[in-house]
Amino acid sequence: MISSDVIKEKGPELLEIIKASKKVLLHLHPRPDGDSIGSALGMKHTLTEMGKEVTVIKGDSPLPAYLSHLPGFDTIVQKNIFEIDLSAFDLFLIQDSGSMDQISNLGPIIFPPTLKTVCIDHHVSNTGYGQLNLVDSAFPAVCDLLVSLLVSWGITINTNAALCFMIGIFTDTGGFRYRGVTSRTFSNAALLAEIAPDFSKILFAMDNSNTKEKFVYEGLAFSSIHTYVNGRVAISEVSYADLQAKNIPREATKAEVSNLLKSVVGWDIGVSAVEEAPGEIKFSMRTRDPEKLDLSVIALELGGGGHKGAAGIFMKDTTLREAVDKLVAVITKLYGPVLL
Numbered sequence: 001m002i003s004s005d006v007i008k009e010k011g012p013e014l015l016e017i018i019k020a021s022k023k024v025l026l027h028l029h030p031r032p033d034g035d036s037i038g039s040a041l042g043m044k045h046t047l048t049e050m051g052k053e054v055t056v057i058k059g060d061s062p063l064p065a066y067l068s069h070l071p072g073f074d075t076i077v078q079k080n081i082f083e084i085d086l087s088a089f090d091l092f093l094i095q096d097s098g099s100m101d102q103i104s105n106l107g108p109i110i111f112p113p114t115l116k117t118v119c120i121d122h123h124v125s126n127t128g129y130g131q132l133n134l135v136d137s138a139f140p141a142v143c144d145l146l147v148s149l150l151v152s153w154g155i156t157i158n159t160n161a162a163l164c165f166m167i168g169i170f171t172d173t174g175g176f177r178y179r180g181v182t183s184r185t186f187s188n189a190a191l192l193a194e195i196a197p198d199f200s201k202i203l204f205a206m207d208n209s210n211t212k213e214k215f216v217y218e219g220l221a222f223s224s225i226h227t228y229v230n231g232r233v234a235i236s237e238v239s240y241a242d243l244q245a246k247n248i249p250r251e252a253t254k255a256e257v258s259n260l261l262k263s264v265v266g267w268d269i270g271v272s273a274v275e276e277a278p279g280e281i282k283f284s285m286r287t288r289d290p291e292k293l294d295l296s297v298i299a300l301e302l303g304g305g306g307h308k309g310a311a312g313i314f315m316k317d318t319t320l321r322e323a324v325d326k327l328v329a330v331i332t333k334l335y336g337p338v339l340l
């Protein structure tokens with residue numbers, strides 16, 4: 001079963017919308033990952049072949065160098081949503097973005113009435129803010145959903161698109177490790193591997209593009225771990241002053257620290273807390289037990305979002321101490337009894 005009920009229900013309407021459109025906008029969410037960039041560029045390659053004029057904007061954040069080998073990466077327009085003329089587009093495909101602040105954190109967005117907005121997403125926390133919302137959290141990556149969607153439409157996936165979708169699936173599933181990976185994910189990946197047999201070259205380039213700053217940050221992060229809630233929540237706490245003292249740029253803080261913390265037996269929730277700019281705290285959370293400890297609920301309570309097993313929160317105008325205390329209080333309130 002390559003398709004899904006959501007695709008069967010909403011796919012045909014979306015195809016009509018795409019057929020009727022001429023100029024399509026795609027964006028990357030803040031701190032874009034492989035699924036965000038893979039899904040945007042994959043759809044760009046696909047829709048371009050369908051005769052559409054497609055623009056991908058980078059959104060709020062700088063582009064991560066480790067994904068620079070994806071075909072089409074150089075065509076990403078270095079602008080956020082407020083720096084472009086939205087009325088120049090007739091369709092905005094909003095992918096991998098559970099809420100409007102995943103289009104931009106920089107302010108409220110007003111869409112012109114002529115712009116059709118469609119969410120294509122797999123976040124269980126998706127707020128349904130598009131005019132059409134094709135949201136299916138059964139897919140572990142938007143790129144996985146897109147492959148099923150394109151197959152259901154009978155649309156050919158070209159080599160460049162296949163490479164982009166493959167990287168999105170690979171990265172958002174932790175290399176086919178995470179919950180949510182099904183036989184369908186492998187079927188879709190197998191199809192992509194047939195179309196783009198050279199996909200491992202991009203994976204190699206991705207895995208071997210580390211900067212030394214990343215390791216300086218990790219050294220700092222792993223020497224700043226505190227535990228809470230009966231010792232079962234481990235939080236790595238790195239302040240802006242710490243980053244500055246070691247000349248660590250913000251991009252270097254994207255390491256998988258929270259993922260490694262939750263790999264420790266006894267640390268049921270792993271969190272990295274980074275003060276990226278004065279008073280601005282970014283939390284990334286992972287858990288060993290997403291069934292008992294649903295991180296998307298914790299994140300939602302604090303204005304963030306995500307999945308059961310992996311979620312994020314961004315807090316402004318606060319201190320690292322206050323922000324961590326707030327998070328610990330919410331975890332204690334929601335899951336204190338589970339963790340004691």
Ligand SMILES: [Mn+2]
Pocket residue numbers: 035036096122140141142172
């Ligand atoms: Mn995703």
